[in-house]
Amino acid sequence: MDRHYDLVVLGGGAIGLSAALSAAETMNGHPVIPGHRILIIDQFEFGNDQSSSAGRTRQFRYQYSQPYMTELVMQSVPLWKDLSDRAGFSLISDSGSLWFGHADLTTTEGGIGAAKKTMSQLGIPSQDVSAQDLEQRFGFSGLPDDYAGFLQPNGGTIDLESTIDVLLRECHKHGIHMVSNERIDDIGEFGGHVVLTSATQRYVGASLVITTGPFINETLAPFGHRAPVKIWDMVSCYYPIQSSKAASLPTWFAFHQSPDGSPDLYYGFPPVDNGPPGHMRVCPDYPFAVYDDPRTRRTPSDDDFAGTTEWVRRHMPSLRPEPAYQSRCMLALSTTEQPLFMDLISRGPNVAVCAAGWCAKVAPELGRLSAQLALRGQTTTDITPFRLET
Template identity: 30%
Template sequence: MSDSTRHYDLIVIGGGPIGLSTAWQAARRGNRKVLVLERYGFMNERGGTSGAERHWRLQYTQRDIFALTLEALPMWRELESLTGRKLLHAVGSLWFGDTEVKTNEGQISGTARAMDEMGVPYEWLTRPEIEQRYGFANLPGHYEGFLQRDGGTIDVRGTVSALFQLSQQQGAVLRAGVQVTAVRPDSDGVTVETAERTYRADKVVLANGAHANDILGAWGVELAVGLYELPLVTVHQRKGEPERPFWFAFQQPTDEDTNLFYGFPPNPWSTSDDLRLGPVFEVDGLEHADASKGLPAPRQVERVVDWATAHMPWVDPRPAELATGLAMLPKDPGRQFFLGNAGALVDGGENVVVSVAGWGFKFIPLWGRICADLALDGTTTYDIGRHALVPSATPGIVE
């Protein structure tokens, strides 16, 4: 099909992993004309999908979201088998720290209870066990946590390239360098404007990440989100170290920031001994995604280096490489994602599905399925009620 066909069954706006996953899941149903419009290039790292790795975990404090990771797992396996490439690496997911502190990631004690209920195995570890087994040093005396062995690391670039190939194989049309400037739904479908031309679609999926409010703003609607340019800090590991899991340190916030740090082991698919660390500080929010600089705030890097110096004797804490990732997080940590139909936001909004914000990489194959279900069937069997797009008491704001 040539691009002179300007009417599509489905137009996906944004060619990041969620957009590509949606295109794949929709196109594989057959007999559907699917178009993806991407502002930059496919596999760009200018938005939420920069860097080589993301944390895969089954465990969640919230039972409904926990159930969704269990649904996502076989879909990851299918993606791996279709592309012949391992994407989920079960190096383990270690959560430790203050077991009662509540964070955007969840809470250790509440998550342990959820794992008990969901029948997901884990090993509870005391501070001395965490230090002896994994080499951390000088952890506060009350720190405890767990290891969940099925968690670990997701190969980000492998995933995005797999979705790029699969969506094309299934016949989706992928267009790079096309910025959507407006999306106008009505009762019969949706008009999609770009600088070059106007498209028409029965349905649209908005998967343009940190730029979602650029489109929704024209409807007089704004998703309540915080935008943060988070540091990705690569350091050298000292030679001959044993394998370690992904880890996340849950700590009480300081006056300055949320005081949360995480780290990956060296990526199993790489020959390098380097590993990546990061903070999850919800401070210094950006007004707009285009204000991101691609360079981390020096103070945030200093905080990571200080933490590594104090607690990680197996690394050289001086940064070997610095990059950033643009995280868009719902202001209400209870919701976690914006995922659903836009029917409650604007006339004709039932023809638009929105999937943006949150720590969403672990859900990529599932989010694509859900977006395709919502767009093409008008409904989905998955429990996504918590993430629905419903206007709040403040006019125009979706909290």
């Protein structure tokens, strides 16, 4: 027997859960849908570690090369405060965000010079940081003498694990239906509605939001679309703290270059309450594997963690270069200049897609905009930079 809903959300990570919750609540720029008329489907368990919402933490930052991305972060702040109020504690720490390295090096995260220009344009405060500061104040070592950067004091660490928990709890409070471990094999259309078919069930929705992360092109295939993305599989490690200076670090990102001139990028987090006690997470900003099909995902080897441990050994004397815990995350990354994709699918104004990019920091706002797009066919924020060209 078919199950009918006013809104179906396919993909139950941070953005998908935010979209469903937004749809059930007032003052979000779209019609309010009763919770029991909303369905979220995930092919894995909710809160799984199989895709882009895996792991305990993400960095929260305002600095971007593109002003419209910084504006999107600013728009997300009231939504983060609301979620934190519901959680009963802040979901984002106020440790600050430190960027340093080669000022003219451009990466998937942007660049120091362009980010400083954006912050200046939009009134985002920052403090210049010298090579001497990096060693004496923040405890790094062995860095080139010409390294410099900035500290943005309002950045911090997102407690992603707790964010997912709060979103799930709030969705349950609204009576939103949730189906886990349900892989959708086909998506079609009938009578102006979207029909999603699994091995055992058909779900019919008046509107659909697609937030399937690295599985985005598998989901878009029935619509005849393909997003220009590559699938990155990434690892990180937790290292034992052996100096008190490490415990006071902000979140950080190093715009580093190898001797051959290629980017050699790393970032890290201060200790967090829900992480391994006495350890800090350090991550490479490059993949250990790249896929066209995320279902070909492989298990990382010891060699895939070696570069991160070597970075810690050379530049972070406050940590012991012995990885004690490991984590991984798989995400879709745009192969164009667009940082992420959000658009309507051509079969109708009732199918919206949101995919790609480093989006945790703006997940509540992207969820709200996705719900607006699916339910109204338009958004309160200009999403022209995110349109999916077909």
